Amino acid sequence: MYLQKRNRILRKNAAIRSMVAETTLTPDDFILPVFVDEGENVQFEIPSMPGYYRYSIDLLLREIKEAWSLGIKSVLIFVKAKDEEKDNTGREAWNPDGLMQRTVKSIKNALPDMVVMTDVALDPYSIYGHDGIVKDGKIVNDETVEALVKMSLSHAAAGADFVAPSDMMDGRIAAIRKALEEGGFTETGIMAYSAKYASCFYGPFRDALDSAPGFGDKKTYQMNFANRKEAVTEVLQDVSEGADIVMVKPAMAYLDIIREVKNAVNIPVSAYHVSGEYAMIKAASKIGWLDEDKAIIESLTSIKRAGADLIATYFAKSAVKILQG
Numbered sequence: 444m445y446l447q448k449r450n451r452i453l454r455k456n457a458a459i460r461s462m463v464a465e466t467t468l469t470p471d472d473f474i475l476p477v478f479v480d481e482g483e484n485v486q487f488e489i490p491s492m493p494g495y496y497r498y499s500i501d502l503l504l505r506e507i508k509e510a511w512s513l514g515i516k517s518v519l520i521f522v523k524a525k526d527e528e529k530d531n532t533g534r535e536a537w538n539p540d541g542l543m544q545r546t547v548k549s550i551k552n553a554l555p556d557m558v559v560m561t562d563v564a565l566d567p568y569s570i571y572g573h574d575g576i577v578k579d580g581k582i583v584n585d586e587t588v589e590a591l592v593k594m595s596l597s598h599a600a601a602g603a604d605f606v607a608p609s610d611m612m613d614g615r616i617a618a619i620r621k622a623l624e625e626g627g628f629t630e631t632g633i634m635a636y637s638a639k640y641a642s643c644f645y646g647p648f649r650d651a652l653d654s655a656p657g658f659g660d661k662k663t664y665q666m667n668f669a670n671r672k673e674a675v676t677e678v679l680q681d682v683s684e685g686a687d688i689v690m691v692k693p694a695m696a697y698l699d700i701i702r703e704v705k706n707a708v709n710i711p712v713s714a715y716h717v718s719g720e721y722a723m724i725k726a727a728s729k730i731g732w733l734d735e736d737k738a739i740i741e742s743l744t745s746i747k748r749a750g751a752d753l754i755a756t757y758f759a760k761s762a763v764k765i766l767q768g
């Protein structure tokens with residue numbers, strides 16, 4: 444057989460394949476999400492996220508130091524609020540001595556160069572488990588934005604490098620940016636969850652923080668997973684309002700959205716490989732239906748190939764260990 448072109452030549456052996464690989468994962472790609480609890484020596488395994496824990500600050504620091512030594516340069520902090528701290532205003536979210544604020548200070552104190560990102564949304568602090576203030580059964584936009592601004596300022600004051608609003612209220616990026624400028628926080632960035640979909644894949648996360656919505660769902664603020672163009676609208680708006688990094692969330696069922704967003708903007712794009720995506724790989728591997736390490740690397744590579752410059756993933760540490768061999 445005479446063939447002008449044999450594509451298999453570039454797949455002949457591992458050396459050639461790695462030379463021509465279009466996508467390579469490195470520790471710089473990853474953001475490690477962490478769950479924080481009050482107390483000391485607390486290590487709680489999240490039932491729907493086997494192998495993933497909620498830690499008190501002392502043990503969290505040990506985890507984060509290990510991540511740093513592996514080359515992971517960024518963490519995204521989520522805290523579990525106590526029941527008595529929850530209400531319908533979110534007040535505890537901007538307590539200067541709150542768990543989030545203490546966590547940021549402790550990490551920055553122990554590892555000043557670690558890039559610390561903080562979750563900005565009211566759900567952990569809401570008696571209703573919603574990302575905003577509830578009035579007459581509705582999540583009210585503008586009052587929520589005022590709360591998110593206070594929350595962001597308190598995270599910046601604690602030393603956060605980036606605030607990461609995950610709430611999907613309208614206009615919050617502009618409001619937060621203005622407040623940061625006026626507050627003198629000219630070095631604090633905003634990673635905007637710009638295209639965040641109303642997804643069933645957040646289930647295990649809500650277990651981790653005890654933050655499931657008490658009524659209804661999040662479809663009046665998070666996006667409809669049927670939509671693609673709307674993601675571009677959301678993202679471009681957040682860019683114009685002053686976002687430094689935009690995010691698509693979840694990741695694996697949304698690779699088309701990641702690519703669309705990557706093509707539409709000139710700032711870094713992040714993707715959140717969420718709790719349900721972690722749980723699926725863990726569950727299938729546990730019963731021997733998938734090879735966990737291979738599933739992790741293939742998933743994360745596909746997210747990067749789709750266009751993500753950064754990937755928030757519960758597999759960050761595992762991935763780096765696998766890549767190191």
Ligand code: PBG
Nearest residue numbers: 564566609644645648717718719
């Ligand atoms: C809430 C928030 C959620 C996640 C991050 N921030 C859940 C939700 O929107 O209900 C999900 C992350 C994950 O599933 O890993 N502001």
